[in-house]
Amino acid sequence: MDFALSNEQRKRTDDLGTAIRDRLGAARPSTPDAHFTRERWRIAAELGLTGLCLPTEHGGQGLGALDTALCLEVFGRACPDTGLVFGVAAHLLACAVAVRDFAAPDTAARLLPGLANGELIAANAITEDDAGSDTGALDMKAAADPAGYRLTGEKSFSSNAPLADVFVTYAVTDPTAGFFGTTGFVVDRDLPGVEVSAPMAKAGLHGCPAGRLTLTDTPVPHAAVLGEVGQGSTIFQHSMGWERACLFAIYLGVMDAQLRQCVRHARKRRQFGHRIGEFQAVAHPIADMRQRLDAARLLLYRACWRMDQGHNDVTEISMAKIAVSEAVVANSLTAVQLFGGKGYLVETGVEAQLRDALPSRIFSGTNEIHRTLVARGMGL
Incomplete structure (x- = not known):
């Protein structure tokens, strides 16, 4: 067992994170109608994000499931507009993957270059x-x-x-x-x-x-x-396998950035003459946030790794989806509580993290559906 990323993976994700922060690091949408623009979509495409797992001959990067997930995790961590991140991931995994693997050759040749380079949104x-x-x-x-x-x-x-x-x-x-x-x-x-x-x-x-x-x-x-x-x-189940395994990596990135934000706040904020991080009532929930994040990350990485080995294991993908989605909701509730009144204000971005987390338990199949799939995998 080897849990270390390769030098190539580290360089790819480090370079990608820097580029995302430089070019897509603007503030998240402040109103419900502030959707991503074609310009921001084009920037994501220039960074290779719309074609991560698409064939190189059609302009993609040809990455496997785990490397795609690693890049999407960086995207979720470095870009505060989680809606844009989600839109790109859905375009790639629920749509472009289906075209890549099942479209007629002429149709694939017509669509995949545009899906990879951002000219087309799916x-x-x-x-x-x-x-x-x-x-x-x-x-x-x-x-x-x-x-x-x-x-x-x-x-x-x-x-x-x-x-x-x-x-x-x-x-x-x-x-x-x-x-x-x-x-x-x-x-x-x-x-x-x-x-x-x-x-x-x-x-x-x-x-x-x-x-x-x-x-x-x-x-x-x-x-x-x-x-x-x-x-x-x-075909739908095939594309959902990719989405359920890889898309939820964006929430690993969100939780990673969120955890760092909470640690900084707990070390800086003072009450009753002490930094609030010195109080167990604050430190222990942050420790729980770390534990949930790491456990969810390991499950997701394992599911993606097995996909790359040719094992499209529905049970492991479903367990990863459940773990990530429930972790991000729980961590976001903790973050709001930790920031107190400021956690309810738009300026910190913490309340938006919670709102962005809530649908993760619903899309790509509800968590109730995925628990049923896990039970079936055990013969129940």
């Missing part, structure tokens, strides 16, 4: 009002016609959608086939019948806009099909 569109992790309950339909398919239906929550150029979406091609009745598609925004709502008002992750996607008899060619017809559920 949005994953699967969630509906009555379907999320249950891909067998989707209502969007794909009717075959001589030129391909016509898609009709509505997706209720799609991150990046208001600014997206291409959507990775899933629709029912055979209502009688159950798990094998869903098919994945890539849908260009400029196709007829594509309608995207205005950005939704959200509690957190303000930098990443989310919206509804409505398709009305939208024509897509055969080349837009991902993989084989009926393979949609499998």
Whole structure:
């Protein structure tokens, strides 16, 4: 067992962290409608963040799961706009990975360079009002016609959608086939019948806009099909494996920066003639923050390492997702309490850390779903 990063990994992450702080280190969005701009997206792309695990022949860096996670952890630590970080990670892992691994060669050649260099923004569109992790309950339909398919239906929550150029979406091609009745598609925004709502008002992750996607008899060619017809559920689970393992590394970065902020505050702030860090009521919760962060990091690194070894272990990925998401919520609650009144003010950024942490227990499958997956992995 070797827990040390290689010299190459250390140099890559150190250089990336410096570049992110220099170019994307501005303050986080202060209002719910302060979404990321194309300019900030372009900067993230210039730093290689939109193409971390995409093929080098299409402009990506060709990194594996662990190295992708290490870079996303740095992104989460160095950039205070967690919404932008989340948007880039969702674009890469939920969308570009599906195109990389399942798109027809001509479609991959058309889309991957733009996805890697930031010219294209992708949005994953699967969630509906009555379907999320249950891909067998989707209502969007794909009717075959001589030129391909016509898609009709509505997706209720799609991150990046208001600014997206291409959507990775899933629709029912055979209502009688159950798990094998869903098919994945890539849908260009400029196709007829594509309608995207205005950005939704959200509690957190303000930098990443989310919206509804409505398709009305939208024509897509055969080349837009991902993989084989009926393979949609499998493709979705594949891309979710990458997202659940790698995306949550952004919250490791958030927790790392947050912990350093809390330690600085506890060493500087004085009450009753002492630094507050000298009081066990303050020091012990900070020690718990460190323990949760390190435990979650080890689980996530192990899940990513196993993916790189060819073991797409659902149980280990789910355990990592649960650990990271619950750690970041718990640590953020502690941080707000530690900062007291200032923790409730926008100026410290601590309250925003909590708001950005809360959805981590919901997206990429709720933690309840992941506990079910862990139980199934044990034969229950």
